[in-house]
Amino acid sequence: MTEIVKLQGLQKKFGKFQALSDVTFTVNAGEVVGFIGPNGAGKSTTIRTLLGIIKRDAGIARIFGKDVWKDSLEIHKRISYVPGDVALWGSLTGGEIIDLFLKLHGGGDKQKRDYLVKRFELDTRKKAKGYSKGNRQKVGLIAALSVDSDLYIFDEPTSGLDPLMEAVFQEEVEKIKNQGKAILLSSHILSEVERLADKVVIIRQGKIVESGTLNELRHLTRSTISLATQDDVAKIASVNGVHDFTQKGNQATFSADNQHIQDILMEATKLGVIKFEAVPPTLEDLFMRHY
Known part of the structure; x- marks a missing residue:
């Protein structure tokens, strides 16, 4: 399998606080990796390091074989990212924001966008300042899924969505996985990870405590x-x-x-x-x- 993401011995400190310690795992093409742990365990710090937002102190962090810090602009052309709380421009409509996101990324499939707007039941004519948290998430998900990326990074993507919309998200993730895309899914919803993930990585206090397929891990309990x-x-x-x-x-x-x-x-x-x-x-x- 083609290796898309490689983290090896990743370390990050904030002052005296060791946020990440020897974080090591991979994400391959056509694979969903569930990245789980409670708040403060180091999930978002790991993801921000992958996105080139913060600089690691030590270790290897590569996407598509490129360094996530030095080559972040090149890497970003081939990835889609949805954070756990999507921030939007309040004076723009949902539709305008989705189109802006697609333009900033450099493309996007407008037919796929229209299809996803219907699937997620989003009113794109409404201004973002009137959106609930769930509708803000829908804007981020529609924009991310409308782009043909090689890696999708989801950090608590269904936060604020109702169960029906969670199911729609899961179905769409299965589709992009079947297209050979790599997906890193950080989620508190363990049933969602269990349904989608080929491999699970559990992080605790900045350290990876378990990783492997669900079948490999099930012998532990x-x-x-x-x-x-x-x-x-x-x-x-x-x-x-x-x-x-x-x-x-x-x-x-x-x-x-x-x-x-x-x-x-x-x-x-x-x-x-x-x-x-x-x-x-x-x-x-x-x-x-x-x-």
């Missing part, structure tokens, strides 16, 4: 098992890898280490399985492990 057997299900409580065992009649619910699920299933089979349901850990489980 336990699956939730619901089990019903013909014989006494209490015997399962003593099997290796079983935790938090609760029983009601011949049914039990417990968490299980994934490497022991086969052993648990074999023991359950001896008791006569009526029901066996295993639910893998969610991204929220992975996230809460660190917070």
Whole structure:
């Protein structure tokens, strides 16, 4: 896969405060990387470094093989960016602002713009000073998605959007991913990241604490098992890898280490399985492990 973004050993200090420490990950073409962490973890500082807004203290930061600080103007021609709170010119209409953004970027597909305006149900005739936060986000998203970029950087892009518009955003991201575009998605909405991301990077206090595909990370937490057997299900409580065992009649619910699920299933089979349901850990489980 073509490497679009490369961060290696990225460091940034603000005075004595170490904002970023050894941040390392990549984003490839045709890949959505979910970048998650609470407020103050270093997500926006990392993104601003990638955009060439702030200068790193150490490490490698490249987009398209170019240095994000020295070659920022060249890089910006091929990227689209949406921040978590889009600032607009209050006296201009939404439509005028979208067209201005497209002109500043150097192009944009007007048919795609019109299609996205309908999909996001934006009244482009209204002046921006009358827009809600959600409508301001729509302006940024429509402008960014109307441009044929090679890298899309979204920093809390659906902040202020209702669930229907979040779903529209997710569908549009899947489309650009299928076109081979690279996407860095920073979001607090873990279900959104779980649906879209091929790879997840979790940052905490300026350090990357986990990274990998969801399948690679799921071994770190336990699956939730619901089990019903013909014989006494209490015997399962003593099997290796079983935790938090609760029983009601011949049914039990417990968490299980994934490497022991086969052993648990074999023991359950001896008791006569009526029901066996295993639910893998969610991204929220992975996230809460660190917070």
